[in-house]
Amino acid sequence: MKAEIIAVGTEILLGQVVNTNAxxxxxxxxxxxxxxxxxxxxxxxxxxxxxxxxxxxxxxDLVVLCGGLGPTTDDLTKDVVAKHxxxxxxxxxxxxxxxxxxxxxxxxxxxxxxxxxxxIFEDGIALPNETGLAIGIFxxxxxxxxxxxxxxxxxxxxxxxxxxxxxxxxxxxxxxxxISRVLRFYGIGESKLVSQxxxxxxxxTNPTIAPYAKPNEVTLRLTVKAPDKAMGMKLLxxxxxxxxxxxxxxxxxxGEENSLEAVVVKLLQEKNCSITAAESLTAGQFQATLANISxxxxxxxxxxxxxxxEQKEKLLQIDAALLQEYGxxxxxxxxxxxxxxxxxxxxxxxxxxxxxxxxxxxxxxxxGTVWIGLASETEVTAHLYHxxxxxxxxxxxxxxxxxxxxxxxxx
Amino acid sequence: MKAEIIAVGTEILLGQVVNTNAxxxxxxxxxxxxxxxxxxxxxxxxxxxxxxxxxxxxxxDLVVLCGGLGPTTDDLTKDVVAKHxxxxxxxxxxxxxxxxxxxxxxxxxxxxxxxxxxxIFEDGIALPNETGLAIGIFxxxxxxxxxxxxxxxxxxxxxxxxxxxxxxxxxxxxxxxxISRVLRFYGIGESKLVSQxxxxxxxxTNPTIAPYAKPNEVTLRLTVKAPDKAMGMKLLxxxxxxxxxxxxxxxxxxGEENSLEAVVVKLLQEKNCSITAAESLTAGQFQATLANISxxxxxxxxxxxxxxxEQKEKLLQIDAALLQEYGxxxxxxxxxxxxxxxxxxxxxxxxxxxxxxxxxxxxxxxxGTVWIGLASETEVTAHLYHxxxxxxxxxxxxxxxxxxxxxxxxx
Numbered sequence: 129m130k131a132e133i134i135a136v137g138t139e140i141l142l143g144q145v146v147n148t149n150a151x152x153x154x155x156x157x158x159x160x161x162x163x164x165x166x167x168x169x170x171x172x173x174x175x176x177x178x179x180x181x182x183x184x185x186x187x188x189d190l191v192v193l194c195g196g197l198g199p200t201t202d203d204l205t206k207d208v209v210a211k212h213x214x215x216x217x218x219x220x221x222x223x224x225x226x227x228x229x230x231x232x233x234x235x236x237x238x239x240x241x242x243x244x245x246x247x248i249f250e251d252g253i254a255l256p257n258e259t260g261l262a263i264g265i266f267x268x269x270x271x272x273x274x275x276x277x278x279x280x281x282x283x284x285x286x287x288x289x290x291x292x293x294x295x296x297x298x299x300x301x302x303x304x305x306x307i308s309r310v311l312r313f314y315g316i317g318e319s320k321l322v323s324q325x326x327x328x329x330x331x332x333t334n335p336t337i338a339p340y341a342k343p344n345e346v347t348l349r350l351t352v353k354a355p356d357k358a359m360g361m362k363l364l365x366x367x368x369x370x371x372x373x374x375x376x377x378x379x380x381x382x383g384e385e386n387s388l389e390a391v392v393v394k395l396l397q398e399k400n401c402s403i404t405a406a407e408s409l410t411a412g413q414f415q416a417t418l419a420n421i422s423x424x425x426x427x428x429x430x431x432x433x434x435x436x437x438e439q440k441e442k443l444l445q446i447d448a449a450l451l452q453e454y455g456x457x458x459x460x461x462x463x464x465x466x467x468x469x470x471x472x473x474x475x476x477x478x479x480x481x482x483x484x485x486x487x488x489x490x491x492x493x494x495x496g497t498v499w500i501g502l503a504s505e506t507e508v509t510a511h512l513y514h515x516x517x518x519x520x521x522x523x524x525x526x527x528x529x530x531x532x533x534x535x536x537x538x539x
Numbered sequence: 540m541k542a543e544i545i546a547v548g549t550e551i552l553l554g555q556v557v558n559t560n561a562x563x564x565x566x567x568x569x570x571x572x573x574x575x576x577x578x579x580x581x582x583x584x585x586x587x588x589x590x591x592x593x594x595x596x597x598x599x600d601l602v603v604l605c606g607g608l609g610p611t612t613d614d615l616t617k618d619v620v621a622k623h624x625x626x627x628x629x630x631x632x633x634x635x636x637x638x639x640x641x642x643x644x645x646x647x648x649x650x651x652x653x654x655x656x657x658x659i660f661e662d663g664i665a666l667p668n669e670t671g672l673a674i675g676i677f678x679x680x681x682x683x684x685x686x687x688x689x690x691x692x693x694x695x696x697x698x699x700x701x702x703x704x705x706x707x708x709x710x711x712x713x714x715x716x717x718i719s720r721v722l723r724f725y726g727i728g729e730s731k732l733v734s735q736x737x738x739x740x741x742x743x744t745n746p747t748i749a750p751y752a753k754p755n756e757v758t759l760r761l762t763v764k765a766p767d768k769a770m771g772m773k774l775l776x777x778x779x780x781x782x783x784x785x786x787x788x789x790x791x792x793x794g795e796e797n798s799l800e801a802v803v804v805k806l807l808q809e810k811n812c813s814i815t816a817a818e819s820l821t822a823g824q825f826q827a828t829l830a831n832i833s834x835x836x837x838x839x840x841x842x843x844x845x846x847x848x849e850q851k852e853k854l855l856q857i858d859a860a861l862l863q864e865y866g867x868x869x870x871x872x873x874x875x876x877x878x879x880x881x882x883x884x885x886x887x888x889x890x891x892x893x894x895x896x897x898x899x900x901x902x903x904x905x906x907g908t909v910w911i912g913l914a915s916e917t918e919v920t921a922h923l924y925h926x927x928x929x930x931x932x933x934x935x936x937x938x939x940x941x942x943x944x945x946x947x948x949x950x
Contacts, residue, residue: 135578138749139749139751139760140561140562140565140578141565141575141576141577141578142565142566142569142575142760142762143561143562143563143564143565143566143567143568143569143575144566144751144760144795145562146557146558146559146562147557147558147561147562147578148557150551150554150558150580151551151554151556151557151558152554153554154551154552154553154554155553155554155555156554157554158553158554164552164553164554165552165581165582165587166552166579166580166581166587166591167546167551167552167558167578167579167580168577168578168579168580169561169577169578169579170576170577171576176576176577179598180577183594198729198730198752199729199730199733200729200730200733200750201733201740201741202749202750230927233907233925233927234925234926234927235925236728236731237731239730239731239734240734241730241733241734242730258928258929259928259929259932260928280752280754282754282932338553338555340555405844407823410827410830411823411826411827411829411830411835411839412818412822412823412824412825412826412827412830412842412844413823413824413827413830414823415822415823415844415846416821416822416823416824416827416934418822419821419822419823419824419846419896419934420930420931422896422897422898422899422930424822424846425846425847428822428846428847429846429847429849429850430843430844430845430846430847430850430851430854431823431844432841432843432844432854433816433823433826433841433842433843433844434841435826435830435835435836435839435840435841436836436839436840436841438840439840439841439884440841442883442884443841443843443854443883472853472854473850473853485830485833486833487833488833519831519833520831523827523830
């Protein structure tokens with residue numbers, strides 16, 4: 129089974145947008161055992177897209193197109209592919225209902241061009257868009273399957289994972305099953321993880337081990353080819369055990385759609401514990417990250433953003449003399465913030481974040497210097513970090529480090 | 540001048556590496572006034588690369604290849620292109636000297652395969668590699684120019700900027716400059732913006748107008764071709780004025796790297812005003828968003844995350860009876876949160892966020908129902924929104940709506 133991916137969008141050819149959709153789809157198709165032979169990008173130009181379609185139709189069994197499904201006249205993918213395969217466009221009933229519901233709820237007037245987003249090939253299968261309005265389309269011609277997906281990653285990813293992937297799995301079953309398992313690690317860099325596992329990654333062919341670095345974490349995707357699920361799981365278990373023997377202390381959870389905050393919120397729920405925070409450096413980002421998780425309200429009642437020194441005194445009742453003596457980027461301040469926040473809110477645990485986001489120094493300390501305090505019923509500790517790169521990365525690193533401190537404390 | 544970019548590397552087709560080289564080169568070629576019509580990616584496979592070269596040679600004037608210049612047998616770009624254009628490979632004198640010097644300095648033995656990295660087409664121009672060993676190549680055939688660059692971005696970027704770019708500028712001087720301007724809009728959907736500007740977008744060829752939807756905002760990129768900068772700016776000014784006549788009320792700023800929070804923080808600084816917030820629904824995300832901007836501390840001292848009802852009473856001193864009577868997702872609660880937060884912190888403005896992030900209902904109100912309160916010295920108002928989609932989107936929409944309310948109030 130030969131597949132290729134065509135991204136449609138002038139913004140990619142201008143270098144304004146990186147083609148991460150091709151990366152995502154490639155990874156997912158590999159997971160299905162479908163090999164990708166080519167990526168292409170073409171602008172919002174019907175003649176050039178048709179040209180590319182002719183080439184792709186001839187050389188591939190599956191052509192995945194992303195982008196150009198929106199409401200404007202720039203969005204031409206559907207029209208060009210429909211013409212190429214000789215299909216009429218008709219309105220998709222379910223998609224139209226969603227569209228109407230959206231505009232009713234948003235109390236906005238629907239302009240006629242929005243209807244373009246719910247047109248489908250007369251013999252196509254519609255793929256629902258959970259996070260947007262433009263439906264996706266699957267269509268099988270005599271020789272080639274076409275899959276049309278929306279351009280924004282926030283729409284493409286859920287559509288692929290929840291609708292396109294199961295469909296491809298059903299339409300194109302590969303003789304051996306491919307089973308994947310994603311292991312997530314925090315606290316170890318990709319190159320270090322890979323060098324510690326070098327032997328294993330080198331020797332190992334089934335399952336394969338693919339490392340992938342994300343901001344502040346690394347995942348390993350184990351993919352096994354096996355005649356049945358039981359055999360596949362057994363092989364995955366063995367490889368997982370071998371990996372954990374080397375780097376198990378950094379492992380925190382499973383799954384592509386998991387996250388450190390999801391693991392932490394679940395753990396707090398299980399242990400029936402609550403958390404609060406006092407944030408300077410991160411200015412609310414830790415608390416907002418917890419609240420990403422539905423059900424966070426069960427473990428989190430509220431907390432403080434104390435960006436300026438005087439608000440640390442006022443909201444957290446920290447002694448002005450302490451801040452004067454040690455400064456706000458200090459062990460003493462981090463401890464006082466966590467201790468007092470825990471007491472005021474009445475939570476089991478409290479984290480505090482104080483440091484230098486940059487780009488400038490603060491109190492003579494370099495950008496990236498961060499103290500994280502952790503208060504529980506029995507003790508108050510503070511931990512010093514030196515993060516690198518830009519402001520956004522320093523703050524994200526601090527949030528992740530705080531989540532990990534909390535996870536280890538609650539465990 | 541039609542250009543295209545071919546990246547060679549199986550790791551890209553497996554989704555292990557993102558093709559950021561194509562993005563970088565596209566941006567740089569646009570800067571030279573050279574238009575990029577296609578990107579392609581192909582694996583380390585001679586037959587498929589030759590196939591792609593035939594297509595590219597026919598349709599483009601300049602073909603940029605990246606990757607596959609290294610020492611291993613996987614690295615086949617040079618051989619395949621040399622064969623395609625009928626050139627012999629010979630050793631590049633300067634490249635060989637650098638290679639020898641490297642191994643002498645590193646005190647490592649040079650294996651013979653390293654010599655592959657300094658081979659050049661007999662009629663090619665060598666491009667020095669400042670950060671690696673594989674030289675780049677420029678070669679002009681009767682119909683098409685080929686530019687071969689190394690795959691690692693740390694080698695490709697300096698080679699392009701310091702050697703390839705000046706060479707392309709000299710070989711292919713463009714009479715016209717390309718100048719871009721990005722306009723940013725909040726509060727209007729892409730489809731509505733485009734339908735209001737339909738005539739303009741349709742008629743307009745220089746500058747072109749390209750809409751692009753981001754979560755909760757839309758940008759328009761105007762790109763003009765002009766013989767000189769003054770003429771270009773004049774044309775851009777005219778088109779911008781015509782656009783603003785239609786949708787000016789939604790315009791909030793310029794530039795690809797700008798944002799609503801950056802505009803708001805700058806505006807508060809200019810007006811010498813301060814802001815605080817009390818966040819329920821958004822749980823710190825509004826305050827964290829402000830702090831994305833370096834210098835936010837000048838206008839933001841701190842605030843509250845009051846996720847649970849009892850913390851609204853405790854931290855914000857809101858009357859329990861009020862919350863009992865109206866509920867937390869209410870105009871009364873939003874107003875009380877903003878009013879009290881402003882007073883406690885001592886800020887000029889305060890925003891409050893309370894609502895239903897979802898997926899479940901709250902107090903009988905649907906997911907997506909959001910009240911945003913705004914308190915200033917002279918008045919306290921509250922604004923009702925009905926956002927759609929998932930939890931993350933509802934919260935992001937609320938943060939953006941709050942920023943826009945504040946921007947309009949301060950203006």
